[in-house]
Amino acid sequence: MTVASNIKVTPLPPTDGRSFGAIVTGVDLNKLNDIEFQHLRAALYEYTVIVVKDQAACTPAAQYALTNRFDPASTSYGHGKTLDTKKSILHPDLKTIPHQPQVQVIGNGHLDSFEGLTDIKLKHPHHATFHATRIPAEEDEHFTRFYRWHIDAALYDLNPPRATTLMAVRVPEGRTQTLRYDDGTGDELTVPLGTTAFVSGYTMYDILSDDDKAFARTTKVEYAPHPYVWMSSARSRSTGLGLVSEGKELSLDQLPPVDESKIQVLPMVWKNPVTGRLALQVHPSAVRKLHLADGTVMDELREVRDIVYLLQRPGIAPELVYAHDWEEGDMVIFNNHGCLHSVVGAFKEDEVRVFRQCNLAASAAPLGA
Ligand SMILES: [Fe+2]
Incomplete structure (x- = not known):
């Protein structure tokens, strides 16, 4: 028996410095066969962010099955039970689909009903x-x-998910906005309203100096316990790339009980399991300490953040950002071990936007250098 495959993978045209992302057509994710999945997996690890077009009919069950296929031994939702904690900064942004609890609904505006949820109000996060x-x-x-x-990672107890799937169910009429970095550089970027922005962790690593590469390869990052609760009172830099240091983080006694064995210490650089490329992968707002090659543990938060910022900021330069222009039915799959991403944009209350997102805590920690 031959299994026909019409799947087509088209790399996005490189702009100045960016060389990642691909468009995938000719596949139905509700009926994905093994050959097609292998094409998708190869494309994901080659291009980091892939956009599978025309998947408006994809069911939450098929989305979960697809996500699970990238890591069949994973079972739990990527953030585990952390969303139950009302203090977590992630809590207001996500709603769980009752019949497929690994899949979350995010977006903006009011919906009478959606996938078993009724009378829900979604709110696109605003930088303010x-x-x-x-x-x-x-x-x-x-x-x-x-x-x-x-x-996308709990960064406490659970391993960072390998892949995230993010599907546009409903997208409001398009307009563009100007994205400002507001960090004194004058950097700005024209973006579609409500874009999701991606940058490659591989490029972020490749453009470092040799000394910085060596530092990144040999340094480990310790994340705060219950990081999304810990950072709930702290505020971000204007670039969205990590936090300003004003001593607003919660103290240990203000956090849910901490099990020291669940605190995550991860490599600063993660290896692509297919291509072997190295990605600078640090969740900038959850960083707590750095463990250096000589055994030193840096724990002065402002200094730790400044080091991480200097390493990461060049990698979010305007020409390195892929700002996806969403169309309904787009299923974006991204290699969560090889990129950073950000929500962008400000919606009005009556602009309705509905997305479905799924990621699963990985069955193993990311590979280091
Ligand atoms: Fe995310």
């Missing part, structure tokens, strides 16, 4: 709720920022 400074409200319609650069 998280950044230390904000774009003046009267400029909101035309200007925006990266909300929060991150890896």
